[in-house]
Each structure stands twice: as C-alpha cells, then as structure tokens.
Amino acid sequence: MVPTESFRDLEIFQSAVREGSFSGAARSLGMTQPAVSLAIARLERQLGTTLFDRQSSGKRQGFVTRTGEVLAAHTSRAIAEMDEATDAITAMEGRRPVRIGLPPIITHHYFPGGLDSLANACGTHPVEILSYGSERMHTELERHGIDVGMIASVEVSLGLPRVRGWKVGSFPFLVALPKASRLADRGSVGIDELEALGLPILSFTGDFVQREALALLLGHDGHELGVAAETDQPEMMRRLVVAGMGVGVATSIAFEKTQKDLCLLPLVGKRPLSFNVFVFDDVARSVRPEAELVCAIKRVLFQAARARREV
Structure with missing residues (x-):
C-alpha cells in the first residue's frame, strides 16, 4: 500500500508520464527538475522497480517502462477516486x-x-x-475533473463520454517567421518545406493542442518532433522567433498581439488541421454544481464567443 505522504509523488509521476520527460513535468507542476527526480526516485525505491528509462527522456516512446505503465494505469484511477472523494466531502x-x-x-x-x-x-x-493547456484539459475531462469551460481540439468534436461540447470557433495554424526571413514573401509554407530547409521548430509544451497538431503534421504521431525549444507563453514564442532561434508553429490567435513583429504564414500539410474551440460541460461529475450556475457560466462563454465573431 502506498502511504498517504507518497500521494504527491504519484501526482508527479503521472505528470512525468503525460509530459514524456522530467523537465516537462517540472514545468507543468511549477517545480524544479531535481525535485521531480527525487519524487520519482522515492517511488522507485518504495516499489523496488525502475519506472522510467532515463536515456529515453523526451522521446515518449520507451520512456515509461513496463512496470511504469502498470503503475500509470492504477495511478490515474487513484487520483480520480481521490478527486471524487474530495468533491463529495466539500459538497457535504x-x-x-x-x-x-x-x-x-x-x-x-x-x-x-x-x-x-x-x-x-x-x-x-x-x-x-x-x-491548463487544452491537451492537459482533455486529460482532466477524461477523468471528469472539470465542470464547465472552453477547450481547443484539432478534431471536429470532443468525443468524450458524457461531456457535451459546442463548437464556437475555428482558427488556422500559422508559421511565425522573422520579418527578414527568406520565406517571408510566400503566401503559405508547407511542413515538408520546413523539414527540408532544416529550420528549427519552436513549439508550445505538451500541455497545449498546438503540440499535438505539430506531431500530426509532421506525421510522427507524437514521437520525436525535432523541436528546438518549447514554451507555454506566446510572448516567449514571439521573442524566440524575433531573435532568430527558429520558426514558431501555433494557432493564429496565439499571435494576435505580435503581428507587427513577425511574418505569419498559413501552415499547410497533407492533413489540413484547424484549432477548433468548444464550450463544454461535464454531465458525469459525481458531485455537480447547481444546474442554474452551470447554465449561467455557459451563457457567459457563449456570449464571449459571439462577441469575438462580431468583431
């Protein structure tokens, strides 16, 4: 049995599995990488096994060992059960x-x-x-950890059991280049061109749906993407591109406030993708807020989406 004081270590372990690296887990949780490594080491000593292949960090495939995969499946259920218990107690x-x-x-x-x-x-x-970024939000919704809100997906529907979704917006993916780039006079740029030219790619972290879109466009199904740097801040993405560190790949609304500094070109590929935005509510939550409250929140979300469409 895992002692209560080790529960936080399990949450850190789950984040490392989701992010594909200890550094990604540290960013996601607002921790230092050594603190994440210590938490994983405590779990490995307690269980007497190796949970991660450190040599495969960042590659996702092969990073989690077979025993790590077993623990990951049980950890997800344990954390979901704890969340439900906490919700029930606070509701009472x-x-x-x-x-x-x-x-x-x-x-x-x-x-x-x-x-x-x-x-x-x-x-x-x-x-x-x-x-959270939309990818992490999707994970939370899979275990029914959120009541209502907005989320993005590259799919045309959310496809989550007992989570209702209403599409309220759709935006293209763009490549952000320095103004002086040799590609700046192009009408669009293909993902194959970026690969052929060997241009370093800048991406958002795995918490964001942009990373999933990039993986799909590159055709690597989430494995090694050749990403030179990643961030969770649009402003940092802008600074990296302006400094010539690489080309940014993200949805158009991530660059709304930076257009004067960058050259933005539509990103095209064999599979056309869009950044689709949904309003959602979860009807499977074990302890749900009052229906009137959820409806009031959804009205605000729909009004915000309508207001942006009318701008």
Whole structure:
C-alpha cells in the first residue's frame, strides 16, 4: 500500500508520464527538475522497480517502462477516486467550488478585458479557474475533473463520454517567421518545406493542442518532433522567433498581439488541421454544481464567443 505522504509523488509521476520527460513535468507542476527526480526516485525505491528509462527522456516512446505503465494505469484511477472523494466531502460541507477550465490562449482571445463577467455569473459561489493547456484539459475531462469551460481540439468534436461540447470557433495554424526571413514573401509554407530547409521548430509544451497538431503534421504521431525549444507563453514564442532561434508553429490567435513583429504564414500539410474551440460541460461529475450556475457560466462563454465573431 502506498502511504498517504507518497500521494504527491504519484501526482508527479503521472505528470512525468503525460509530459514524456522530467523537465516537462517540472514545468507543468511549477517545480524544479531535481525535485521531480527525487519524487520519482522515492517511488522507485518504495516499489523496488525502475519506472522510467532515463536515456529515453523526451522521446515518449520507451520512456515509461513496463512496470511504469502498470503503475500509470492504477495511478490515474487513484487520483480520480481521490478527486471524487474530495468533491463529495466539500459538497457535504457546502464549500465545493465550481471548476471552470479556460486554457490561457483561449482566455486571452475571448476575455481580453478580464473575467469580470464570469465572476458576476458565479456570484458568491466558490470558483476554481483551471488555466491548463487544452491537451492537459482533455486529460482532466477524461477523468471528469472539470465542470464547465472552453477547450481547443484539432478534431471536429470532443468525443468524450458524457461531456457535451459546442463548437464556437475555428482558427488556422500559422508559421511565425522573422520579418527578414527568406520565406517571408510566400503566401503559405508547407511542413515538408520546413523539414527540408532544416529550420528549427519552436513549439508550445505538451500541455497545449498546438503540440499535438505539430506531431500530426509532421506525421510522427507524437514521437520525436525535432523541436528546438518549447514554451507555454506566446510572448516567449514571439521573442524566440524575433531573435532568430527558429520558426514558431501555433494557432493564429496565439499571435494576435505580435503581428507587427513577425511574418505569419498559413501552415499547410497533407492533413489540413484547424484549432477548433468548444464550450463544454461535464454531465458525469459525481458531485455537480447547481444546474442554474452551470447554465449561467455557459451563457457567459457563449456570449464571449459571439462577441469575438462580431468583431
């Protein structure tokens, strides 16, 4: 039996599995990489096995050992059970917050003036805003850890059991280049051209749907992508591109405030992809907030989407 004090180590382990590296887990959790390594080492000593192949870090395929895969399956269920128990207890005591998922890029696009409208809709009810990237948000929704919110996907529907989704926007993927780039006068650029020219690719981290799109466009199904650098901040992406560190690949709304500094070209490939935005609510949560509250929050989200379409 895993002691209670080791539960945080399991959460760190799960993040390392999801991110494909200890450094990715550290970024996702706001920790240092040595702290992540120590947590994994504690679990390995306790279980008497090796959970990760350190030589495969960052490659995803082969990074998690066979025993690590077994633990990962059980860890996901354990964390979901703990979340449900916590929700049930806080609901019994009248302090269970509504969990609203809003990825940062989507928030900046649809709520440029702040979240006052959401705060007004929630009134005095406790609120927890989860600003995960859409890929991590998808993982949370798979275990029914979020009540309502917005999420992006490259698919035409969310495809999650008992999670309702309404598509409210669709945006292209772009390549961001320095103004002086030799490709700047092109009408578009293909992913095969980027590979042929050997241009370093800058990407968002694995928490974001942009990384999934890049993997699909490159045709590597999430394995090694040849990414020179990754970030979770659009402003950092802009700085790296302007400094000539590589070309950025992201949805058009990630570059809304940086167009004057960059050359932005549509990214084309064998599989056309779009950054599709959905409003969602989860009808499978074990302890759900009041239906009227969820409806009020969804009205604000739909109004924000409609307002942006009318701009």
